[in-house]
Amino acid sequence: MATYFSIKPESETPSEKEIVNEMESYARQIFRDQPNRVHVRSLTFTENHARLVHFDRAGSQITPPIDFHKNPGTLIRLVTGLTSTNERTMGLDDSVQWMIVNGRKTRGSVTTTSPSGERKTYPIVERIPTSRDSIRGRATTCWRVKDPETGEEYVVKDSWRPSDRSPESELLEVVKGIPGVVEMVSSESCRGEVKDMRCPSTIGQYHNRIATRVTTKSYGPPIYRFTSVVQLLSAIRDAIGGHQRLVGDDVRILHRDISHNNILLGKDGAEKGCRGVLIDLDMAFRALDESSKVTADQEIGTRLFQSLSVLHSGYLKSRSPAHDYLDDLESFFYLLAYIFLSYRPDGTLLPSGDDGPSIVSKWGDESASAAFEKKYLLFGGGPAAKRALRLVEGTWGPVCGSLFDELRWWVLEKRDEKDELLGGYPSERVANPLEHFHSHRDEHYAQVLNFFDEAIEAVQGSASTPTSIEDEPLSTSNPGSGIDASSPTIPSLPTPPTALPPCRRSARIRDLRQARDEPSPIPTQPSKTSIHIEPGQLTTQLRRSARLQKRRLEDEHQLDAPPPKAKRIKRGLRVTTRAR
Incomplete structure (x- = not known):
């Protein structure tokens, strides 16, 4: 479809807003069906007037009514232009071509x-x-292509960036060769x-956008297709x-914008370090020096995966x-929580009405404050947090349940430590109260990576030891949990005796292995990397708050006290205000 016209009697002429809303639905369909479409233009008629409606990646524009009885030449030029067979005049990117057979696209x-x-x-x-279904925005379109000479596959990514933002290609040039990060092979930073x-007279009435194209190496599908x-x-x-590696001192x-769409599975047989690939640096920020910072912004990133601090920034x-x-x-x-609560271990989706998907769907609320409240319930020892943990363990087994639980507490601990530091230093005395805390960045990453390494090794170990029906009973669904008993799960490991006191994740995995008479790769006395204050540095001790310790105690002893949500939000306000 090249264009479309709308005809109404003068007596029923709608308002300007109503015209745009009506024409927008057709424009959206054209953009969706023609991914190389740059702009869409159409006409609305009455018996006396015509108006041109224009849509592009910055939004819409409509002309004043044109009296074509007084200006017939204008009407002729409009109709001729809109019905042109020239692809660029029509609004198509002619660098993308299609072979049409019987009116349908075949090869491109x-x-x-x-x-x-x-x-x-x-x-x-x-x-x-x-x-991306909206008309206004980046309108990212990706093509997987093959080099006709070498047979190597690439991904060509087209998008429209705001003119006040640096092109993604500048950052991709910096990160070339970093394992676990997408690698660019070529780029076109300004294609229009x-x-x-x-019309030049409308400049300032919209946010200008620039068409960019980057070509990268090809990897596997998005991570949710595991x-x-x-x-x-x-x-x-x-x-x-x-x-x-991206946040390291040499790259910064x-x-x-960490999300399920921005992590790809590595190619089959990929080496360690390349089994998952981080893509899409459109929203990334590069610090030019150690003091460069970027304020949290709830409009940056994907709502479903934004941190509580980012959600609270609005x-x-x-x-x-x-x-x-x-x-x-x-x-x-x-x-990780999104996948654990929305999918089965074999990669199939859970029904949308199940408990897990119902929990996750609320994190994507358009209201940042509503999303904050729902995500906050995932932490601590309240009923919602324990319910989520039971769902993960019921569907994915104890190893993944332990990974989920340990990472959940780790996130909470680090967030509380940050809050204490921000609230403990008047800004006039300490310019950067988090400087020493951030100096332990590599230790923080080492802790998180270790959680995953232990879980991967435990899952691989359990899969290598076959079990029989006589050895272990079949797992059953938890009534009211929304988990289907017939859902495929990873081989379950025996649960430690209930008489044992609660132990850390490393110890739990070790005990599970010992119960199966398997050698454990985990040390007998597991230890976590702790943060120490070196002589000459800040002397304020990094500690967990009493409230955090109370929440962990509640979780370990299965208390049903809900997390102090209102108090938590209030505390966040106090902390950040004092850190100004």
Whole structure:
């Protein structure tokens, strides 16, 4: 479809807003069906007037009514332009071409810059699905293509970035060769601008966007298309490792948009470090020096996976703390929780009405405050937190349940430590109260990576030891939990005797292995890396708050006291205000 017209009698002429709303539905359909469409233009008629309606990635624009009885030439030019067979005039990106057979697209090709810097045409293998249905925005479109000479596959990514944001290609150039991070092979940083499609008199009435294209190496599908527990955990683990390298002192790039769409599975047989790949640096921030910071912003990132600090930033505004690597690590936890609560271990989706998906769906609320309240319930020892843990253990088994629980507490502990430091130093005396805390960044990553390494090894160990029906009873569903007893799960390990006191995750996995007479790779006396204050540094002790210790005690002894939600939010306000 090239264009569309709407005809109404003058007496029923709708308002300008109503016209745009009506024409928008058709424009959205054209953008969806024609992924290389740059803009869509249409006409609305009455017996006396016509109006041109224009849609692009910055939004919409409509002309004043044109009296075509007085200006017939204008009407002729409009109709001629809208029905032109010239692809660029029509609003198509002609670097993408299709072979049409019986009115349908068959094979296609993309012409872009090759790794050697020359223009080259690549056959399209497939269009990679993206979940961007809105007209205004980045409109990311991805094509998997194949080099006709070498047979190597690449991914061509088209998007529209805000003109006040640096192109993604600049950051991708910096991160070339980093394991666990997408690798760019070529780019086109400016392929056109919205302002070139609109009347010059309207500049300032919209946010200009610039068309960009990057070509990267090809990897596997998004992480939510995993097929085994080990594949999933290995992919998240290596993506976290890639993230650690991004925030290192020699790169200083903070991703800020960790999500299920921005981590890909590595290629089959990928080595450790490349089993999961972090992509999409559109929202990333690069610090030029150690003092550079970026304030948390609830409009940046994917709502479902935003940290509590980022969600709270809309309320705190200028008082909001900086977005740091711990916010992204918290997003990795929500990604893990999202998959544990929404999928089965074989990669199949749980029914949307089950308890797990019902919990997760509330994290994506358009209201940041509503999403904050629902995510907050995931922490501590309250009923909602214990319910989520039971669901994970019931579907994924004790090893994944322990990973979920340990990472959940780790996120809570680090967030509380940050809050205490921000609330403990008047800003006029300490310019950066988190400086010493952030100096232990590598230790923080080591702790998180160790959680995953232990879980991966435990799952691999349990899978290598076959079990029989006589040895272990079949697991049954938990009434009211929404978990189907017939759902596939990973081989279950025996549960430690209930008489034993609660132990840390490493000890639990060790005891599970010993119960099966398996050698344990976990030391007999597991120890966590702790943060020590070196001489000459800040002397304030990093400690867990009494409230945090109380919450952990409640969780371990299965108390049903709900987490102090209102108090928690109030405390966040106090902490950040004092840190100004």
